[in-house]
Amino acid sequence: xxxxxxxxxxVRSVTVLLLIVGVVGLTFxxxxxxxxxxxxxDDEHTRLVELLDTVERTASVACFLSDxxxxxxxxxxxxxxxxxxxxxxxAGGNLLAHRxxxxxxxxERDRAPGFMLVRAIKSPFSPAETVGxxxxxxxxxxxxxxxxxxxxxxxxxxxxxxxxxxxxxxLIVVTFITRPIAAVSARLHEMRPEIGQKIExxxxxxxxxxxxxVHDVNSLVDYLVNILKEERDLHxxxxxxxxxxxxxxxxxxxxxxxxxxxGQLVSFxxxxxxxxxxxxxxxxxxxxxxxxxxxxxxxxxxPALIARAVAEGSAVDxxxxxxxxxxxxxxxxxxxxxxxxxxRLQGVVNDITELKRSEEAxxxxxxxxxxTGLPNRLGFDRRLEKMIDDCHxxxxxxxxxxxxxxxxxxxxxxxHGHQAGDLVLVCTARALEKAVRKxxxxxxxxxDEFVLLLGATHERAxxxxxxxxxxxxxGQPISISPGISATIGASVGAAVFEGGAMTGAQLLRxxxxxxxxxxxxxxNGFRFARSSGG
Amino acid sequence: MPRLLPAAVACLLMLASARAGAExxxxxxxxxxxxxxxxDEAINIFMGRYKKLPSGIAALPVDEGVEKADFYxxxxxxxxxxxxxxxxxxxxxxxxxxxxxxxxARQVIETVANNKGAIGYVDRKNVxxxxxxxxxxxx
Numbered sequence: 001x002x003x004x005x006x007x008x009x010x011v012r013s014v015t016v017l018l019l020i021v022g023v024v025g026l027t028f029x030x031x032x033x034x035x036x037x038x039x040x041x042d043d044e045h046t047r048l049v050e051l052l053d054t055v056e057r058t059a060s061v062a063c064f065l066s067d068x069x070x071x072x073x074x075x076x077x078x079x080x081x082x083x084x085x086x087x088x089x090x091a092g093g094n095l096l097a098h099r100x101x102x103x104x105x106x107x108e109r110d111r112a113p114g115f116m117l118v119r120a121i122k123s124p125f126s127p128a129e130t131v132g133x134x135x136x137x138x139x140x141x142x143x144x145x146x147x148x149x150x151x152x153x154x155x156x157x158x159x160x161x162x163x164x165x166x167x168x169x170x171l172i173v174v175t176f177i178t179r180p181i182a183a184v185s186a187r188l189h190e191m192r193p194e195i196g197q198k199i200e201x202x203x204x205x206x207x208x209x210x211x212x213x214v215h216d217v218n219s220l221v222d223y224l225v226n227i228l229k230e231e232r233d234l235h236x237x238x239x240x241x242x243x244x245x246x247x248x249x250x251x252x253x254x255x256x257x258x259x260x261x262x263g264q265l266v267s268f269x270x271x272x273x274x275x276x277x278x279x280x281x282x283x284x285x286x287x288x289x290x291x292x293x294x295x296x297x298x299x300x301x302x303p304a305l306i307a308r309a310v311a312e313g314s315a316v317d318x319x320x321x322x323x324x325x326x327x328x329x330x331x332x333x334x335x336x337x338x339x340x341x342x343x344r345l346q347g348v349v350n351d352i353t354e355l356k357r358s359e360e361a362x363x364x365x366x367x368x369x370x371x372t373g374l375p376n377r378l379g380f381d382r383r384l385e386k387m388i389d390d391c392h393x394x395x396x397x398x399x400x401x402x403x404x405x406x407x408x409x410x411x412x413x414x415x416h417g418h419q420a421g422d423l424v425l426v427c428t429a430r431a432l433e434k435a436v437r438k439x440x441x442x443x444x445x446x447x448d449e450f451v452l453l454l455g456a457t458h459e460r461a462x463x464x465x466x467x468x469x470x471x472x473x474x475g476q477p478i479s480i481s482p483g484i485s486a487t488i489g490a491s492v493g494a495a496v497f498e499g500g501a502m503t504g505a506q507l508l509r510x511x512x513x514x515x516x517x518x519x520x521x522x523x524n525g526f527r528f529a530r531s532s533g534g
Numbered sequence: 535m536p537r538l539l540p541a542a543v544a545c546l547l548m549l550a551s552a553r554a555g556a557e558x559x560x561x562x563x564x565x566x567x568x569x570x571x572x573x574d575e576a577i578n579i580f581m582g583r584y585k586k587l588p589s590g591i592a593a594l595p596v597d598e599g600v601e602k603a604d605f606y607x608x609x610x611x612x613x614x615x616x617x618x619x620x621x622x623x624x625x626x627x628x629x630x631x632x633x634x635x636x637x638x639a640r641q642v643i644e645t646v647a648n649n650k651g652a653i654g655y656v657d658r659k660n661v662x663x664x665x666x667x668x669x670x671x672x673x
Contacts, residue, residue, distance in 0.1 A: 058623060061620060061623050061624070064581070064583060065581075065582060065583050065624065065630065066583075067624065067627060067630075069627040069628065070623065070624070070627045073627065124620065125577050125581060125610040125611075125612070126574070126577070126610075
């Protein structure tokens with residue numbers, strides 16, 4: 001229910017004003033009634049006293065002469081007045097005249113000294129001599145009636161004045177204050193400032209405070225509308241910019257992501273999702289899981305890299321291989337993590353698969369002998385190093401290095417040309433590969449020098465068997481041109497890696513030494529290095 | 535001539551003092567039974583309050599036309615119109631009448647001498663042996 005007392009200034013002010021008028025009116029009515037009552041009572045008393053003054057001389061004569069007729073005349077005259085209830089005139093103790101009820105019959109209240117009038121009558125010829133007295137009982141009811149009449153008249157006039165004044169004030173307040181304010185309020189309520197509407201100044205208030213108020217409100221509205229418009233324009237501009245950047249972010253070929261301090265994924269772009277193969281569910285912006293959980297299956301090193309970035313406080317990077325999956329090729333990614341403000345980490349991911357591939361190709365190329373397709377000296381060094389590392393990791397591991405030097409190769413080169421020499425080398429390489437297991441390693445480390453690494457082989461018998469197969473393979477005749485074949489030989493030095501403090505260079509030197517000894521002892525022979533169980 | 539002026543002044547002063555010094559006395563019949571009368575008794579009798587003399591004889595007060603004003607002025611301190619208004623009230627109520635008025639002192643003395651209850655007033659110098667002074671009213 002709508003209470004107009006709460007919602008309407010006019011109703012409220014009128015109600016309050018009427019209340020005030022009512023209270024003030026009643027209070028003043030009561031006061032004026034009391035005052036008028038008092039005044040009227042005093043007036044009545046004065047009137048009665050004056051009445052007695054008027055008849056005093058005659059009463060004096062009547063008392064002086066004890067003239068009953070004259071005294072009765074006086075009493076009758078007094079009784080003409082309606083406010084006189086009873087009169088008694090006595091002279092020297094004798095009742096001269098009596099009108100109205102017996103004095104003694106009146107109640108005590110009417111005979112009170114302040115109410116009943118008793119006038120001592122002096123002799124007309126000697127003021128010192130009292131010759132009688134006049135007793136006058138006022139008519140209480142009549143006086144009361146007159147008093148009430150007079151007080152009512154005064155009170156009603158006052159009440160009427162207050163009521164008229166009150167209504168006047170209400171009228172003024174409603175006309176000059178509340179109505180214009182209500183009008184302004186209603187217009188303000190319905191105003192639509194965005195289409196340029198303004199409040200109209202109420203008629204007659206153009207240059208007063210209400211006019212000023214309306215003017216100020218209009219100015220304020222103008223100001224706010226302008227600010228809002230600017231804000232909106234700015235917002236639109238920002239939106240366009242943001243969409244632009246968003247598009248760049250989303251369509252970049254570089255993966256970009258942002259982690260909060262707890263490692264939670266805050267945002268990432270499409271490239272990032274593709275690189276790390278995020279499930280589609282993670283594409284939404286809600287409840288993104290922890291980054292390390294998302295990439296765990298491809299990249300176990302993520303927590304370590306994050307920890308390093310946080311610890312160093314600067315950009316760190318790592319190459320990550322995302323393994324192949326059915327239908328998806330393996331990819332290499334370069335991840336750069338940069339700490340940004342608030343403990344956040346910004347990640348940039350680039351696909352470096354092509355780079356890695358060409359790098360690997362270059363590496364392989366560098367470690368390969370272009371003529372025979374076998375690993376070259378560089379490839380051999382790497383392999384040797386790795387095998388020694390493996391042996392260090394597992395003390396039971398052994399392997400054997402065979403140094404193979406071709407016999408009579410120089411002559412073929414000299415007699416038949418380099419092309420024939422190259423052909424011999426290629427054929428020998430194939431023969432050596434054939435002579436060993438697939439898991440063994442064959443490399444060409446010099447012009448006519450080959451090295452074989454035999455994994456998990458260290459017993460002399462087994463080694464000798466392999467050596468004989470190698471020598472036999474190398475000794476096969478080779479057709480170098482139609483109708484011409486060449487045969488070469490091979491001298492082999494063997495050295496077994498026994499673990500311990502032995503280095504690869506030492507092992508190589510031992511094998512080399514053993515090979516020279518074999519060569520010195522005649523071609524197609526072999527020797528074991530002295531350290532290799534001789 | 536210069537000797538005449540003091541004499542004339544003295545003569546005038548004597549006249550004035552004689553007039554001002556005229557002393558009124560209340561007189562009564564020697565057989566009235568009263569030797570003296572108080573001032574209040576005189577007032578009560580002349581203003582009609584008492585109908586009898588203190589001795590019990592019916593009182594008959596009389597006025598004297600010439601001295602009347604002086605007499606009431608001396609007795610009750612009132613002028614004649616007031617006295618007349620006083621009697622007018624009583625006449626209206628029918629309760630009494632003012633004293634009869636004599637023409638001169640001789641007639642007053644005659645009336646008092648011939649009536650036992652009569653009392654009147656005259657200048658002291660007109661008093662005869664036929665009446666008795668019962669109250670003197672010094673001016």
